[in-house]
Amino acid sequence: SSWWSHVEMGPPDPILGVTEAYKRDTNSKKMNLGVGAYRDDNGKPYVLNCVRKAEAMIASKKMDKEYLPIGGLADFTRASAELALGENSEAFKSGRYVTVQGISGTGCLRIGANFLHRFFKASRDVYLPKPSWGNHTPIFRDAGMQLQAYRYYDPKTCSLDFSGAVDDISKIPEKSIILLHACAHNPTGVDPRQEQWKELAAVVKKRNLLVYFDMAYQGFASGDINRDAWAVRYFIEQGLNIVLAQSFAKNMGLYGERVGAFTVICSDADEAKRVESQLKILIRPMYSNPPVNGARIASMILNTPDLRKEWLTEVKGMADRIISMRTQLVSNLKKEGSSHNWQHITDQIGMFCFTGLKPEQVERLIKEFSVYMTKDGRISVAGVTSGNVGYLAHAIHQVTK
Amino acid sequence: AYRTDEGQPWVLPVVKKVEQMIANDNSLNHEYLPILGLPEFRANASRIALGDDSPAIKENRVGSVQSLGGTGALRIGAEFLRRWYNGNNNTATPVYVSAPSWENHNSVFMDAGFKDIRTYHYWDAAKRGLDLQGLLNDLEHAPEFSIFILHACAHNPTGTDPTPEQWKQIAAVMKRRSLFPFFDSAYQGFASGSLDKDAWAVRYFVSEGFELFCAQSFSKNFGLYNERVGNLTVVGKDADNVQRALSQMEKIVRTTWSNPPSQGARIVATTLSSPQLFDEWKGNVKTMADRVLLMRSELRSRLEALGTPGTWNHITEQIGMFSFTGLNPKQVEYMVKEKHIYLMASGRINMCGLTTKNLDYVAKSIHEAVTKIQ
Numbered sequence: 001s002s003w004w005s006h007v008e009m010g011p012p013d014p015i016l017g018v019t020e021a022y023k024r025d026t027n028s029k030k031m032n033l034g035v036g037a038y039r040d041d042n043g044k045p046y047v048l049n050c051v052r053k054a055e056a057m058i059a060s061k062k063m064d065k066e067y068l069p070i071g072g073l074a075d076f077t078r079a080s081a082e083l084a085l086g087e088n089s090e091a092f093k094s095g096r097y098v099t100v101q102g103i104s105g106t107g108c109l110r111i112g113a114n115f116l117h118r119f120f121k122a123s124r125d126v127y128l129p130k131p132s133w134g135n136h137t138p139i140f141r142d143a144g145m146q147l148q149a150y151r152y153y154d155p156k157t158c159s160l161d162f163s164g165a166v167d168d169i170s171k172i173p174e175k176s177i178i179l180l181h182a183c184a185h186n187p188t189g190v191d192p193r194q195e196q197w198k199e200l201a202a203v204v205k206k207r208n209l210l211v212y213f214d215m216a217y218q219g220f221a222s223g224d225i226n227r228d229a230w231a232v233r234y235f236i237e238q239g240l241n242i243v244l245a246q247s248f249a250k251n252m253g254l255y256g257e258r259v260g261a262f263t264v265i266c267s268d269a270d271e272a273k274r275v276e277s278q279l280k281i282l283i284r285p286m287y288s289n290p291p292v293n294g295a296r297i298a299s300m301i302l303n304t305p306d307l308r309k310e311w312l313t314e315v316k317g318m319a320d321r322i323i324s325m326r327t328q329l330v331s332n333l334k335k336e337g338s339s340h341n342w343q344h345i346t347d348q349i350g351m352f353c354f355t356g357l358k359p360e361q362v363e364r365l366i367k368e369f370s371v372y373m374t375k376d377g378r379i380s381v382a383g384v385t386s387g388n389v390g391y392l393a394h395a396i397h398q399v400t401k
Numbered sequence: 402a403y404r405t406d407e408g409q410p411w412v413l414p415v416v417k418k419v420e421q422m423i424a425n426d427n428s429l430n431h432e433y434l435p436i437l438g439l440p441e442f443r444a445n446a447s448r449i450a451l452g453d454d455s456p457a458i459k460e461n462r463v464g465s466v467q468s469l470g471g472t473g474a475l476r477i478g479a480e481f482l483r484r485w486y487n488g489n490n491n492t493a494t495p496v497y498v499s500a501p502s503w504e505n506h507n508s509v510f511m512d513a514g515f516k517d518i519r520t521y522h523y524w525d526a527a528k529r530g531l532d533l534q535g536l537l538n539d540l541e542h543a544p545e546f547s548i549f550i551l552h553a554c555a556h557n558p559t560g561t562d563p564t565p566e567q568w569k570q571i572a573a574v575m576k577r578r579s580l581f582p583f584f585d586s587a588y589q590g591f592a593s594g595s596l597d598k599d600a601w602a603v604r605y606f607v608s609e610g611f612e613l614f615c616a617q618s619f620s621k622n623f624g625l626y627n628e629r630v631g632n633l634t635v636v637g638k639d640a641d642n643v644q645r646a647l648s649q650m651e652k653i654v655r656t657t658w659s660n661p662p663s664q665g666a667r668i669v670a671t672t673l674s675s676p677q678l679f680d681e682w683k684g685n686v687k688t689m690a691d692r693v694l695l696m697r698s699e700l701r702s703r704l705e706a707l708g709t710p711g712t713w714n715h716i717t718e719q720i721g722m723f724s725f726t727g728l729n730p731k732q733v734e735y736m737v738k739e740k741h742i743y744l745m746a747s748g749r750i751n752m753c754g755l756t757t758k759n760l761d762y763v764a765k766s767i768h769e770a771v772t773k774i775q
Contacts, residue, residue: 007485065625284505289470
């Protein structure tokens with residue numbers, strides 16, 4: 001008999017499983033609104049021009065394949081920190097931070113979770129917004145943390161339950177950990193306005209909570225990297241020493257290269273050095289050191305003025321296309337004769353939209369129209385094109401009228 | 402890391418060629434790989450380890466998890482074992498690591514949650530070789546179901562491998578006592594120059610009916626160190642068991658790195674799936690292995706010609722990147738401080754650091770260290 005006789009079949013990953021089901025579908029009108037990967041207006045993956053240029057530049061340098069340091073490519077981590085914190089950030093200029101390269105957003109979240117488990121003795125509790133990205137829970141759980149929640153999304157209005165959030169957060173036990181989505185909340189697309197962020201920061205400060213920011217969409221949400229990082233920068237200015245997971249999967253289209261950065265804002269540079277040494281001790285038995293390819297590309301882009309400028313334009317282009325698809329979806333729904341209020345589709349921001357569709361409606365969309373999305377009614381607007389937005393509106397109208 | 406005779410890093414010619422092919426292929430993009438990795442990479446990587454005619458592959462009872470280097474493969478395997486092996490979440494299962502071993506082995510299994518990490522006898526300092534009796538004795542007395550981390554070839558750091566006959570003895574005890582083999586294969590091809598020869602132990606265990614894990618690294622044999630290319634090969638009793646095991650490994654991967662990096666896997670997959678490129682790669686690997694073998698024989702012959710006290714056959718009997726010279730810490734200190742030759746306090750040298758230009762100097766320095774310092 002086998003050692004694995006008692007091993008249960010794991011459930012298929014809900015998010016990535018959507019793509020797999022989509023691939024099997026033979027309907028020519030099928031739409032994949034599952035995984036959060038950007039598509040151009042032809043529904044094709046988009047390799048940024050600045051990425052292609054950076055790749056060509058890297059190739060011409062004929063670099064070696066020697067191991068990176070455990071903490072990753074220094075030019076990349078420094079540029080990532082500057083991108084997130086802002087070049088005028090006191091925390092950045094004083095050097096009271098440490099940034100290590102991580103395996104995209106997931107890898108950074110996991111390093112941070114493991115670090116908190118080992119060194120944040122005040123609490124095991126991580127508070128996630130309700131709802132949050134599906135993978136947050138198992139990541140923190142596998143790191144040995146416990147998950148709690150605070151109100152966030154109001155299904156009645158398809159927008160932020162601000163008073164509920166403030167109410168819940170003001171009751172979180174002191175020195176707990178709270179996770180916040182920096183911008184383009186996943187899965188709802190619902191972000192606090194700046195005045196609301198200010199209030200949240202005040203409550204968080206009052207409760208003496210450790211803030212963990214997840215920023216996977218800087219630039220990709222509004223089209224403006226500074227605007228999208230506003231909350232992160234504001235919290236730091238308010239004296240909150242946050243930890244931050246950054247992903248370059250979406251805003252640079254480097255998904256499969258696994259490019260990310262994990263930052264800890266510290267009291268001073270000395271503390272940062274000590275934290276760094278412990279992060280390395282966590283990383284080494286996980287994968288020794290990170291992959292170079294994506295980090296070199298990202299570093300080339302961020303550190304080469306012309307490429308950086310081009311990148312900012314391309315990121316804005318992606319954000320603008322998504323905003324335009326939101327607008328078109330709403331107008332098409334109106335044209336279909338839908339009487340529902342679809343304003344949340346244009347109020348929400350970023351790659352995802354919480355349509356408000358119920359599981360039975362989602363199932364019909366998948367089965368009858370070959371429109372694939374996750375059961376919670378989340379669609380990836382990036383999968384919508386001017387060619388299929390009409391079909392999508394039609395399908396949604398059919399299951400909601 | 403490997404160095405050329407000029408002491409430089411070496412990007413394999415076949416790797417340069419394949420990278421150019423990838424760069425020129427406009428149909429390629431940077432989309433996510435599946436959680437378990439690039440299918441063509443996974444299948445080819447496991448095929449390299451187990452052999453084209455592997456019965457396990459034919460019987461469809463082999464699974465593969467693309468990982469971040471050998472370390473990543475070890476970690477995923479360790480995390481799975483801690484959750485699912487010998488009961489559910491049995492952190493008390495003893496894990497045996499060779500004495501000495503790569504120092505990260507301990508940390509990988511510790512961070513995966515194992516509480517009882519032990520050593521098994523391996524290096525005999527007195528005879529500068531394998532302590533087979535000690536090893537077999539540890540296998541006999543290890544609690545049933547213990548996990549043993551075995552170096553598939555080119556043991557790190559001693560360079561001392563069991564002979565096929567000795568592997569047979571090891572396997573016999575492990576089978577009788579229901580011990581779990583977890584192979585670490587970081588040097589396939591790089592050790593002897595032959596992929597098949599370097600995989601002999603893993604394949605033997607498979608032929609003996611073991612369920613096992615093999616953590617593979619392509620860092621050294623492809624020179625792809627910083628692309629983090631590895632693979633966890635899982636051999637099970639049958640397809641169904643392997644399938645369920647892999648579905649649970651997916652969950653572990655998803656909370657560790659979600660899905661693996663694509664660049665290195667593409668290079669390896671492209672190379673291994675083309676007969677021509679595969680031959681080219683084998684040639685590149687043999688180039689590296691042969692240079693190391695040459696340095697070994699040249700160092701040994703110089704030491705013997707100098708009449709350096711002691712025996713030096715272990716230099717050529719050992720295999721792979723590293724050699725346990727037998728120098729003691731004081732002699733090592735002499736080498737470092739007086740001769741500016743850098744080696745580990747254990748007496749381990751990296752053979753790749755030797756070149757035709759520095760052989761004489763290194764040999765003379767060892768001679769001095771051994772004669773001047775006791």
